[in-house]
Amino acid sequence: MMKRTMTAILTAGILFTACKKDDVSTPVDKTNDGTFKVFTEGKITTVQNLMADTIIGFAPTGQPYGANKFSFFSIENNSLIPSTDSATSRWDIGFKGTTIITNAGTSGPGLGGAFVQIGTFDGLNTISPDSTFKMDAAPVYAITTGSGKGWYNYDGANNLLTPLPGRVMVIRTSSGKFGKLEITNYYKKGVTPAASASDDEKLHNQRYYAFRYTFQSNGSKTF
Amino acid sequence: MKNLFSIVFIFCFLSVHAQENNPFPDSTFNNDLSEVVVTATRTERKIVNVAVPVNIITQKTIQQAASLRLKDILQEQPGIFLTSGFGTGVQMQGLNPDYTLILVDGEPLIGRTSGVLDLNRITTGNIKKIEIVKGPSSSLYGSEALAGVINIITDKTNDTKVGASVRYGTYNTFDGNITGSTRIGKVGMSAFINQYNTDGYSIRPFSVERSKLPVSRTTPQLQVSYHVSSKTNITISARYNYEYIKNELAVSNNGIVTFSKGREKNKDLNISPTLTHNFSNKLRSTLRLYGSRFEGSQKLNSSGGEGYDDYFLQQLYRAENQVDYSINKKISFVSGVGYVKEFVNSSRYDDKNSRKENVVKYGYLQTEWLPVKKLILIGGFRYDDNKVYASAFSPKIAARLNVSKRLSIQASYGKGFKAPDFRQLYLNFTNTSAGSYSVYGALEAQNIILVLDNAGLIKQYEADFYKLQTLRPEYSNGFNAGFTVYPAEKLQWQLNVFRNDIKDLIEARLVATRQDNTQIYSYVNIQTAFTQGMETNIKYNINHAFTVLAGYQFLQTADKDELKKIRDGNYYYTRDENNFSVILKKSDYIGLPNRSPHMATLKVQYEPTHQRWFANARAIYRSKWVVFDKDGNGIYNKQDEFADGYVQLNSSLGITVKYGLRIQAGAENILNHVDASNLPNASGRTFFGMISYGFNRSKIKQSL
Numbered sequence: 001m002m003k004r005t006m007t008a009i010l011t012a013g014i015l016f017t018a019c020k021k022d023d024v025s026t027p028v029d030k031t032n033d034g035t036f037k038v039f040t041e042g043k044i045t046t047v048q049n050l051m052a053d054t055i056i057g058f059a060p061t062g063q064p065y066g067a068n069k070f071s072f073f074s075i076e077n078n079s080l081i082p083s084t085d086s087a088t089s090r091w092d093i094g095f096k097g098t099t100i101i102t103n104a105g106t107s108g109p110g111l112g113g114a115f116v117q118i119g120t121f122d123g124l125n126t127i128s129p130d131s132t133f134k135m136d137a138a139p140v141y142a143i144t145t146g147s148g149k150g151w152y153n154y155d156g157a158n159n160l161l162t163p164l165p166g167r168v169m170v171i172r173t174s175s176g177k178f179g180k181l182e183i184t185n186y187y188k189k190g191v192t193p194a195a196s197a198s199d200d201e202k203l204h205n206q207r208y209y210a211f212r213y214t215f216q217s218n219g220s221k222t223f
Numbered sequence: 224m225k226n227l228f229s230i231v232f233i234f235c236f237l238s239v240h241a242q243e244n245n246p247f248p249d250s251t252f253n254n255d256l257s258e259v260v261v262t263a264t265r266t267e268r269k270i271v272n273v274a275v276p277v278n279i280i281t282q283k284t285i286q287q288a289a290s291l292r293l294k295d296i297l298q299e300q301p302g303i304f305l306t307s308g309f310g311t312g313v314q315m316q317g318l319n320p321d322y323t324l325i326l327v328d329g330e331p332l333i334g335r336t337s338g339v340l341d342l343n344r345i346t347t348g349n350i351k352k353i354e355i356v357k358g359p360s361s362s363l364y365g366s367e368a369l370a371g372v373i374n375i376i377t378d379k380t381n382d383t384k385v386g387a388s389v390r391y392g393t394y395n396t397f398d399g400n401i402t403g404s405t406r407i408g409k410v411g412m413s414a415f416i417n418q419y420n421t422d423g424y425s426i427r428p429f430s431v432e433r434s435k436l437p438v439s440r441t442t443p444q445l446q447v448s449y450h451v452s453s454k455t456n457i458t459i460s461a462r463y464n465y466e467y468i469k470n471e472l473a474v475s476n477n478g479i480v481t482f483s484k485g486r487e488k489n490k491d492l493n494i495s496p497t498l499t500h501n502f503s504n505k506l507r508s509t510l511r512l513y514g515s516r517f518e519g520s521q522k523l524n525s526s527g528g529e530g531y532d533d534y535f536l537q538q539l540y541r542a543e544n545q546v547d548y549s550i551n552k553k554i555s556f557v558s559g560v561g562y563v564k565e566f567v568n569s570s571r572y573d574d575k576n577s578r579k580e581n582v583v584k585y586g587y588l589q590t591e592w593l594p595v596k597k598l599i600l601i602g603g604f605r606y607d608d609n610k611v612y613a614s615a616f617s618p619k620i621a622a623r624l625n626v627s628k629r630l631s632i633q634a635s636y637g638k639g640f641k642a643p644d645f646r647q648l649y650l651n652f653t654n655t656s657a658g659s660y661s662v663y664g665a666l667e668a669q670n671i672i673l674v675l676d677n678a679g680l681i682k683q684y685e686a687d688f689y690k691l692q693t694l695r696p697e698y699s700n701g702f703n704a705g706f707t708v709y710p711a712e713k714l715q716w717q718l719n720v721f722r723n724d725i726k727d728l729i730e731a732r733l734v735a736t737r738q739d740n741t742q743i744y745s746y747v748n749i750q751t752a753f754t755q756g757m758e759t760n761i762k763y764n765i766n767h768a769f770t771v772l773a774g775y776q777f778l779q780t781a782d783k784d785e786l787k788k789i790r791d792g793n794y795y796y797t798r799d800e801n802n803f804s805v806i807l808k809k810s811d812y813i814g815l816p817n818r819s820p821h822m823a824t825l826k827v828q829y830e831p832t833h834q835r836w837f838a839n840a841r842a843i844y845r846s847k848w849v850v851f852d853k854d855g856n857g858i859y860n861k862q863d864e865f866a867d868g869y870v871q872l873n874s875s876l877g878i879t880v881k882y883g884l885r886i887q888a889g890a891e892n893i894l895n896h897v898d899a900s901n902l903p904n905a906s907g908r909t910f911f912g913m914i915s916y917g918f919n920r921s922k923i924k925q926s927l
Contacts, residue, residue, distance in 0.1 A: 120796070120804045153855035162855030165804040166796025184802035195851040195864050196900035210802065 032210075034189045038078050043214045043223070045078050049188060050209040052095035064203055070094035070101065075171060075179045075215050089174040093181070095209055098152060098161065100143040103174035105135035110174025114142040116150060117168045121182040121212070124168050127221035133172050143169060151183060158195040159202050161186050171213070178221055181213035261329070262354040262374040264589065264601070265363050266547050266557050274601050274621035274633045275360075276703055276719045276758070280353040282378070287828075287839055289390060289875050289889055289913055291398045291419060293353075293375070294342035294904075299841050299873070300355065301774025301824050302758040306817060307904045310341025316357055316721050317754030317778045317818050318370035322641055322699075324360070326374040328460060330495050331367070333537050334517030338644065344464055344491065346417040346442045348388075348400035351378040357758075358721060359639025359701040362603045362619035363557075365585055369639030369699050370723070379446050379460075380404060381411030384919040386883075392911030394435075396421040400915075409450040417442040423469075424906045435906060436487075437469040454501045464491040470523060485523035485531070492516045505549045513541040534575050536568040537645075557603075558588040567645040571652060573667070579649050582610040583642075589619075597625045607640075611648060611666065613695045615640045634704040639723075643694040647729055647746040660742045662731060665694045668745035672735050680738050687732040690747045697748070699725040713764035722755040751783040752815060768831035774824040780814035785858045797854045797862045813849050813859040819868070821846035838876040845869060850901055866901035870894060883917040 030039070030046075037048040050073065053066035072081040072091035081091040089110040094101040103110030113133030117124060134142035144150030151169065153162050163183040171179045187193060188205040214223050263273045270277060280296055290296040294311045297303050304314040312320025321338030324331060325345075332340055353375050360368040383405040390398040397420045404413035419442075423435040441464070448458040468487040498510040516538045523531035543561035550556075563583040568575050589603030604618040621635035649664040651671075663671050669691050675681050705719030728750035735743040756778040763771045786809075788794040795807040823844040830837040851864040875889030888911065895908040 119793075120806065148857075153852075153857070155852070155855075158851055160851075160853075162853065164796075165798050165854050165856050166806070167804070182804060184798070190802060192853060195853070212803075 032189045034208075036080070040078060044212050045075075045215070046210075046212045047073070048190060048210050050080070050095060050211070052207045052209055053097050054207045055203055066097065066207065068096070070096040070099075075173055075181070075213055076175065076177070076217070092173040092179070093171060097207055098154075099141065099145055100151065100169075101136050102142055102171060104172075105142075106138040107136040107141075108174065111172065111176035112174045113172040115170050116143060117170055118166055119168055120166065121168055121180065124170070124180050125223055127170055127178055127180075129221070131170070133170070152186065155195075159199060160192060160195060161206065162192060173215070177216060177219050179213050179215040180223060181211055183209060183211045185210040260354050261376070262326070262356050262372055263360075264557065264591070265329075265545065265559075271625060271631065272599055272623070274599055274623035275635050275637075276357040276633075276705065276721075278355040278357070278760075280355070282351050285347050285350055285353075286915075287837055287875060287877065288841065288873070289887055289911065290347045291390065291396075292343045293345035293347060296347055296353070297342060297373070298871075299824055299826070299843060301760055302357070302776040302822065303355075304819060304822060304845065305342070305904065306339070307902065309336040309339040311343055311904050312339035313342060313373065314818070315355075315370040316701075316723055317756065317780045317815065318699075318723065318725075321644075322367065322369040322639070322697075324364055324367040324372045326364075326372060327462065327493065328377055328379075328495070329374060330493060330511075330513045330515070330541075331364075331539070332491075332493075333515050333539050334489065334491055334519060334535075335644070336519075336535075337646070343438075344440070344466060344489070345375065346398075346400075346419065346440070346464075348398075348417040348442075349378050349402055349415040349444060351376050357719070358635060358703040359617070359619070359637035359699055359723075361615070361617035361639040362605045362637055363587055363589065365583070365605060365607050365617070366615070366640060366642040366696065369641050369697070369701075369725075377415075377444065377446075377460075377462075378402070379413055379448075379458075381406040381413060381448065382919060384917065386915070386917040388913060388915030390911055390913035393909035394422045394424050394906065396909070396911070411448040411450070413446045415442075415444040435904065436471075439467045441465045456499045457497070458499075459496045460494070462491075462493045464489075466490075470521075483523045483525035483531070485521065487519070487521040489517070489519045491518075507547045509545045509547075511541075511543045511545070513539070513543075515539045532570065534568070534570045536566075538566045540564045553593045555591045556588065557591075558586075560584075560586045567649070569645070569649075571646070572649045572664070573651040579645055580610075581612075581645075584608045599623045599625075601635075607642075609642060612643050613693055615642070615696045615698075629709040630706065631708075632704075632706045635702070637701050639699040639701055640696040642696045643729060643746070647694060660744060662744045665691060665746045668734060668743070672743060675735075675737070682736045682738045682740070684735050685733050687745075687747055687749075688734040690732075690749070691734060691745060694729060694746060695727050695748050697725065697727050697729055699723045715762040716759070717761075718757065718759040720755075720757045722753065724751075724753045726751045728752060752781060753783060754778065754780045754815070768829055770828045770830070772824070772826040772828070776822045778818055778820050778822070780818055781812070782815065782858070786812065786814075795856050795858055795860075797856055797860055807856065807858075807860055811861040813861065813863070816849050816852075816859045819845040819848045821868075835879045836877070838874070840872065840874045843871045843873075866898060869896040869898070869902075871896055871905070877913075883919070885913075885915045885917075887913040887915070889913075 032048050034049055036050060039046055050071055052071050053069055055064040055066055058064050069083055072083060072086060072094045074081050074090060075092040089103060092103055092112060101107040102114045103112035113135045115131060115134055136142050147154035151163055151167050153164055163186060169181040171181050173179060185192060186206060186209065188208040190210040193202050193205060216223055258270045258279060259267050260270050260273055260277050261267050263275050263277050278300060285296050288296060294305055297313055298305050306312040306314050306320055313323050314320060315323050325340050353373065355371065355373050357371040360372045364372055381404050385403045388400045399418045402415045419440040421438055423437045444462040446460040448456060450456055466489040470485045470487055493515045495511060495513045501507045519535040521533040541561060541563045543559055545559035548556045565581045567579045572579060585605060585607045587605035589601065592600045601621040607615045617638045617640055619637035623631060623633040625631045647664055648666045650662055651667060653661040672681060701723045703719055703721045707717045709715055727748035729746050730749050731744045732747050732749065733742055734745045756776060758776045760774045765771060789807060789809050789812055793806060796804045797807045799805050825842045826839060828839045845868055847865040847868040849859045849863050850866050852859060853864040854862045872893040873891045874893060875887060877885055877887035879885045891909045892905065893908060897907045
């Protein structure tokens with residue numbers, strides 16, 4: 001009896017120290033406090049609260065407007081790229097309201113491109129060899145805009161925008177490598193307001209992207 | 224299901240207990256078996272001889288609840304869910320308000336908006352009883368009687384009597400009724416008038432907008448009957464309803480608020496002359512003429528400058544002859560033929576001066592056969608031939624077996640249908656603001672689009688364009704089966720299971736896109752769905768003073784296409800707690816929105832015999848229901864947004880003083896459950912007081 005108890009305590013101790021070690025090696029603060037944050041766990045990088053031309057005022061018609069500027073992001077470097085670099089190949093993907101651009105075609109000088117695939121993020125392991133990457137040709141983009149057409153659904157009755165579930169964006173970076181990306185939310189702190197929430201709450205918390213992605217640095221189409 | 228068993232168990236236990244201490248062995252509790260109903264068969268039948276589920280709401284129930292409008296009393300009925308949007312509608316067996324036919328004295332009420340007939344339009348002041356038949360009754364009533372029929376039977380007695388009542392309560396809600404009737408020789412007359420006013424209320428904080436608008440309604444009703452001979456009777460009924468709604472709107476579009484002021488007027492007139500002749504005690508003929516006119520207009524002036532002016536006029540004229548014939552005590556027939564002409568003018572169509580018209584010719588036949596003493600078999604059908612949409616054939620069969628005095632079982636199958644309405648045929652609507660789109664009725668869409676195409680304005684035809692054709696009615700196959708049992712003398716238990724399979728549901732679909740990318744919608748028969756569930760009711764007389772009535776409905780619904788896609792797999796996705804996409808599991812699928820899977824009613828009534836007091840407490844429970852497709856996957860599932868489940872508690876207390884004078888007071892929504900977005904038609908807690916007086920000469924004579 002005594003022996004068994006001792007073994008149990010020892011085992012628990014070993015497990016405990018193992019866990020502790022693990023925690024130390026990945027000091028990730030995953031709490032979403034509404035600020036912009038990027039963190040990587042294993043292969044997957046998560047981005048919270050990427051502000052994409054958030055609303056700064058209303059036109060006399062009631063139409064909300066932002067500063068009309070894209071937020072540029074580098075998937076290869078896991079970081080925001082200043083808009084002064086918009087004409088360079090430093091960024092891979094840009095966000096402005098519901099418009100998403102990749103660094104190619106009319107959007108930039110890079111080798112980028114994208115397409116939307118139906119399925120789960122985990123379910124996409126290899127990009128099919130016969131798939132075609134589209135390139136931006138403004139006003140038509142590789143990631144189609146419009147409710148129910150590309151990556152989101154807009155509910156006019158409740159004025160709420162939801163990223164369509166089961167959509168993976170397959171991204172070709174500006175250097176021609178591949179990544180997969182899933183948009184998880186469009187609102188601050190990653191929480192879609194309730195349908196019954198005020199217009200004010202819906203407007204001032206929107207255009208805060210939350211997404212996760214995986215980037216394959218060796219250039220292959222397998223993640 | 225587990226809950227149900229425990230309820231049954233508790234009641235079985237109580238009933239055993241009651242039998243032991245039964246102080247009133249001669250109870251006349253089972254009296255309601257001799258109740259006569261008319262809606263289920265279109266002829267007077269004792270409820271023990273009716274093979275379809277029927278609920279009856281008596282005048283006493285309405286009075287003791289001090290209900291004002293039809294919605295007040297219907298919401299307390301088991302299996303009835305009130306919907307909001309275009310007024311208060313009724314959802315039965317999980318089907319939308321469009322699919323329940325609402326009759327006053329057997330004649331249909333018209334003037335629906337988006338398929339909803341606003342239950343607030345109907346006063347309960349002169350209702351003698353309400354019969355609710357569940358399951359398809361199109362075999363007798365034609366279109367709309369798909370989920371069921373609610374027949375409001377007004378008080379038409381010609382005793383010499385007068386009555387008046389006044390009720391006043393929170394939000395300056397005033398309701399007054401005056402009624403009088405008499406008989407002079409062969410002429411009987413009854414007159415009634417109801418006046419209802421309310422200031423309405425706002426349950427949204429800091430909002431000028433009233434959830435319930437200030438309303439004034441006036442409803443006079445007049446009925447004259449002439450007793451030609453012992454065999455022949457002529458009756459003329461006229462009912463008018465005038466509704467004036469003050470409108471003050473605040474529409475917020477992206478934070479910019481536009482204030483609008485205006486008014487809405489609805490006028491509703493029904494006249495029905497009836498001639499009844501009894502050729503013999505086996506053969507009776509009834510000729511009914513019916514004219515109904517509903518005129519609704521709405522005017523709004525807004526601070527943004529853009530006004531709104533809406534006009535809608537619907538007229539229905541009908542002639543029908545019904546013959547009731549019994550060959551012998553075992554076999555009888557009910558048959559009829561009819562002709563309906565219906566017109567609509569509306570600013571929602573191409574031109575409000577262009578009158579849209581439909582003609583329906585119909586015939587129906589129903590046989591009742593009692594092959595052996597305890598068995599009743601009913602079979603019948605109706606055929607509706609329509610001018611502007613495909614015709615409809617609606618058969619029905621039903622059986623009831625009265626196994627013993629304590630047990631009866633019944634089952635029925637019926638086909639129900641709902642004709643495409645004028646909106647689905649003729650709508651001509653273009654929204655120039657948000658999103659900019661057009662909706663055209665199915666009869667107009669093809670022509671309009673072809674004209675646009677010839678002018679080079681159409682960019683592309685969508686797949687559903689090629690489905691545009693003459694609209695078919697929406698069909699259902701409805702099954703109902705159940706039993707009524709008296710486990711103990713003072714205990715009644717009813718149970719009914721139902722299943723409605725609906726096909727050809729009409730939906731607005733994208734049919735074409737204009738060159739400027741604006742979208743054109745029209746109506747096509749496309750969707751298939753089902754609703755199924757169980758309704759059970761228990762009535763228990765605890766003793767000479769207390770009665771308990773409990774009702775429960777369990778409901779499941781699904782869009783069949785969605786369900787098939789989920790079963791086939793990998794089609795619908797949702798999100799997990801991390802907002803990561805996952806494949807939707809079948810167990811997460813909800814089905815049709817705005818439906819509570821569990822609904823219950825409980826009423827405790829205190830009414831001691833030989834005393835003047837009564838009191839009651841009525842509770843209504845609805846479990847949470849899905850309201851918004853939050854994950855954007857196009858269907859309703861457990862990950863979406865729900866309205867909270869709730870309990871509403873109402874109570875009333877009264878005393879009958881001398882000379883027919885009754886004083887009553889009560890409180891509604893005592894628990895003060897308010898949900899501005901999902902229950903806009905329910906105010907917070909309210910109180911009322913009421914005085915009524917009734918003088919009945921014949922009753923006084925009897926007591927002398």
